[in-house]
Amino acid sequence: MATKKNIYGREYLAGKATGRDMRSLIVQEMIEAGANLKTGEVPRGVYTKIADKFKINRQSVTNFWKRYVSEGTISQKKKEKTMLGRRKLNEPDVRLIEFIKKENPSITARELKDTLLRYSPASANVDVSTIYRTMSRDLDFTFKRLHRPSGDRFTPRNMRYTQAYLDFCQTKRPHQIKFMDESGFKLVTANRNYGHSKKGEQCIEIGRFIE
Numbered sequence: 001m002a003t004k005k006n007i008y009g010r011e012y013l014a015g016k017a018t019g020r021d022m023r024s025l026i027v028q029e030m031i032e033a034g035a036n037l038k039t040g041e042v043p044r045g046v047y048t049k050i051a052d053k054f055k056i057n058r059q060s061v062t063n064f065w066k067r068y069v070s071e072g073t074i075s076q077k078k079k080e081k082t083m084l085g086r087r088k089l090n091e092p093d094v095r096l097i098e099f100i101k102k103e104n105p106s107i108t109a110r111e112l113k114d115t116l117l118r119y120s121p122a123s124a125n126v127d128v129s130t131i132y133r134t135m136s137r138d139l140d141f142t143f144k145r146l147h148r149p150s151g152d153r154f155t156p157r158n159m160r161y162t163q164a165y166l167d168f169c170q171t172k173r174p175h176q177i178k179f180m181d182e183s184g185f186k187l188v189t190a191n192r193n194y195g196h197s198k199k200g201e202q203c204i205e206i207g208r209f210i211e
Contacts, residue, residue, distance in 0.1 A: 006055065006056070006057060007057075008052070008055035008056070009055065010055035010056065018056070018060060018064075020074060020075065022054065022056075023064050023074040024074055025054070026050055026054060026056070026061055026064050026065070027064060027065060027068050027074055029050050029053065029054075030042065030046065030050060030061075030065050033046045033049065033050065034046065035065065037069065040065075040066065040069040040070075042065065047061050047062055047065075089126060089130065089131075089134055090120075092120070093116055093120050093126075094134055094138055094139070096115075096116065096119060096120070097112055097116070097131065097134060097135065097139065098139050100112060100115060101135065101139070101141060101195075101196050101197075102197075104195075104205065105146060105195030105196055105197050105203045105204070105205045106146055106192040106194070106195040106205055107195075109128045109131040109132055109135075110128055112131050113126060113127075113128060113131060116131075135196055139198075140198060140199045141196040141197060141198060141199070142196065142197070142198075142199050143194055143195070143196055144194065144195070144196075144197065144202075144203045145193065145194060145203065146192065146193050146194050146195045146203050146204075146205055147202055147203060147204045147205070
């Protein structure tokens with residue numbers, strides 16, 4: 001950590017909280033200077049006096065004292081750890097994003113936001129970048145080339161037809177069977193070629209195929 005100096009010339013480590021011993025000394029000085037531990041009242045000028053003595057920011061002295069009065073502790077206040085820092089999406093929202101993305105990998109973050117608003121009005125302040133971070137950090141999704149197998153291949157009718165064809169082929173000699181090429185076209189949305197899926201997994205979206 002880099003060492004910095006405050007306005008009093010006191011050196012400190014950037015990002016490191018004031019030590020417990022220093023906090024304890026400040027609280028003790030506050031009490032000796034006439035601060036009321038029960039009501040929290042502080043005589044005029046005491047905050048500034050203590051700040052000058054310990055060469056520390058006046059607001060820090062104020063915070064240490066108020067926390068000691070309200071909570072009875074001088075320990076550093078622990079920050080809540082969340083997957084997204086300042087949490088905007090709750091766990092059900094994250095699980096909903098995961099479900100939708102698995103069903104429809106090519107759906108955009110903006111479309112996901114609209115879906116979230118329908119099911120979770122509390123997500124109104126969530127922006128698109130938050131959704132992207134959620135997919136990347138929390139769900140471990142990556143953006144990759146999309147594979148689109150036809151959904152029509154797996155209908156019960158087509159599966160029965162395929163099995164019947166295999167049964168028929170078994171009754172014929174190989175030289176009696178001829179194969180003809182066929183063509184078709186796909187119905188797709190906005191011709192999307194990329195989507196999100198779990199890291200290390202193929203990005204597959206079942207599509208409709210029309211002959």
